[in-house]
Amino acid sequence: EPEVTQTPSHQVTQMGQEVILRCVPISNHLYFYWYRQILGQKVEFLVSFYNNEISEKSEIFDDQFSVERPDGSNFTLKIRSTKLEDSAMYFCASSVVLSTGELFFGEGSRLTVL
């Protein structure tokens, strides 16, 4: 069964360092997303991406965050200068069509900022 894959599964970094989280969405999907989940809390929307550009972003997704689809398969989330409060599980998701809400999530990348 096709799945969304994410790497790394866990990354530990020092505050102020840059982090890149990588995702390979399901191959025929067109819409890509990043969500995050702070430990024990709800899943929060960060950004959606379609046709090589951001289609929507939340207030969490400030200038420290960026997304990129550098090739036909990878979708990355970059945090330029990490803060302690960026520690969370980051989930990549993809969907084949817009407005169905049927998102397929990866297993997540746990980011720990020390």
Place this chain on the structure above:
Amino acid sequence: QQQVKQSPQSLIVQKGGISIINCAYENTAFDYFPWYQQFPGKGPALLIAIRPDVSEKKEGRFTISFNKSAKQFSLHIMDSQPGDSATYFCAASKSSGDKLTFGTGTRLAVRP
């Protein structure tokens, strides 16, 4: 207005019992209401979803009940099993957009 409120925060049910989780929303533009199941260390996985044109949808032991006038929807898990122990999130999205707004989650424990 974008919030989705979910209750209870945690739920303990005996094997074979019925688990009921409730959600309420305020934004009438929402028209897609999925439930996601999340096991520890895993990403959320779509369990079942409903649109407001129906009041109930059933898939196996899982049923969504939807009350459009009250802006509430609920998940019922019949004959709950220990393997159902997980965190359940309700969510909502607009037809014109794709962003999911999640509830705060319910941690379900089914005792053998």
